[in-house]
C-alpha cells in the first residue's frame with residue numbers, strides 16, 4: 639500500500655482513511671487520537687477522543703470534564719482495532735502522558751510521534767523507539783545550531799544564582815504543562831529540598847502530576863499577601879512566562895527573571911523578554927537527537943511536521959533517507 643493510503647494530510651490534520659480517525663486534529667472531528675495535552679495538539683470539541691489516561695486527565699483539567707462527547711483510554715503498547723486499522727500508543731518522553739501513535743494495516747506501519755525528546759525526564763516515561771515504515775517527526779529545533787546543554791548543568795546554574803543573590807526572589811518562567819513540573823523535578827533531583835512556590839496558574843497541573851505519582855516535593859502558593867517577611871528572599875517562584883510582565887511579578891523582593899526554554903539558546907530572545915538568567919531546558923529533541931532518532935529507527939521514509947524542515951530534509955537527502963515535509967497547518971511553533 640502507498641503510505642498516504644494509511645495516513646494523509648487534510649485541512650483538519652492527519653487523517654487515517656481505513657480507520658476513519660484523525661491524529662491531533664486542529665478542528666473538531668468525529669474521532670480523534672491525541673498524542674499529548676499541549677493546546678495545539680489537544681483541542682476541545684471532538685466527538686470521540688482516544689488518548690492515554692494521563693492525557694485525558696490533562697484535557698479534562700484544562701477544558702472541563704465535557705471536553706469530548708466520549709473518551710477511550712489508550713494503554714501503552716496495547717494494539718486496538720479501529721475500523722480497518724490497528725493502533726497502539728508508545729511513550730514519547732515529551733510531557734506526562736505523551737505518546738507516539740503507531741497506525742498499522744496489512745503489515746505496514748506509520749508512527750506519528752507527536753512532540754518528543756530523548757533526555758531523561760523525572761516527570762514522564764522515556765521515549766521508546768518503534769520500528770516503522772514511515773516515521774513522522776517534529777522539527778522544532780531542527781537546525782545544527784540547536785545543541786541543548788545538559789539540563790543538570792542548567793539547574794546547577796539556577797541553584798548557584800540563589801547562593802550569589804540570596805536576597806532576590808528567583809522567578810522561574812516555565813510553561814504550565816510539562817516544563818514547570820520538570821524544572822521542579824530537576825531541582826529535587828539536584829537535592830534542593832526547600833519549599834518551591836508556584837503561581838496559581840500552575841496549581842491544577844502540579845496537583846495532577848502528583849496524583850500520577852510524580853514527586854515534586856514541598857510546594858506552596860506564591861501568595862505575597864500572607865507571606866512572612868523575607869519568605870521569598872532567595873526562593874524559587876515558578877510561574878508562566880507571561881507572568882513576568884504582570885504586576886504580579888513586581889510584588890516580590892528584587893525579582894530575578896529566569897526562563898527555562900529551548901529557545902533560550904538564542905540570546906536575543908532572552909533579552910527581548912528581559913530574562914536575566916536564561917536556562918536552556920527543552921522538552922523537544924535538539925538537532926543531534928533528531929538525527930540519532932532517525933538513525934536508530936531507520937524508517938523507510940521520514941515525514942516532517944511543524945518546525946524547521948529544510949535542514950532536516952537536506953540531511954535526510956544527503957544520508958539516503960526518503961523524506962518529505964507535511965506542511966500541516968494549525969500547529970504553533972510550540973513555546974516549549
Ligand SMILES: [Zn+2]
Pocket residue numbers: 674676732753972
Ligand atoms: Zn508539545
